[in-house]
Amino acid sequence: MPDQIESFEDLIVWQKAVDVADQILDLTETGPIAKKYWLCNQFGDAASSISANIAEGHDGGSRRVFLKHLYIARGSSAETLTFLRIIERRNYADAPRIRAIRSLIVEVRKMLNALINRIARQPSEQNNPRDA
16 A cells, blocks of 8 residues: 555545445435435535545645544534434434444544544644645
């Protein structure tokens, strides 16, 4: 594995965050939830914001910008978990599917926390997020 990440698309956390968005979008296109437009829109926005913020932060040019966007991505993952809980309580999706999506979101959150901690510990002269 190379020491440098050349593109945000090389980040496994970004790849898994895209998987979260895909699964959320698939979920909101079928079943009783598909008729809850406000919920589907907010849910989809929150889920896709995770990977979008990872990408934007990575290409932001500095460690500070990358960290800021990683924190936003983590917040979006919490928002996504909240919408998932609402859907679970309203029985808009089956339990195994919800568990699988929740598990993936939790995995992404752990990866985000690890990346945040790693970047935050870097000496300030290492400002290139591609060195993460």
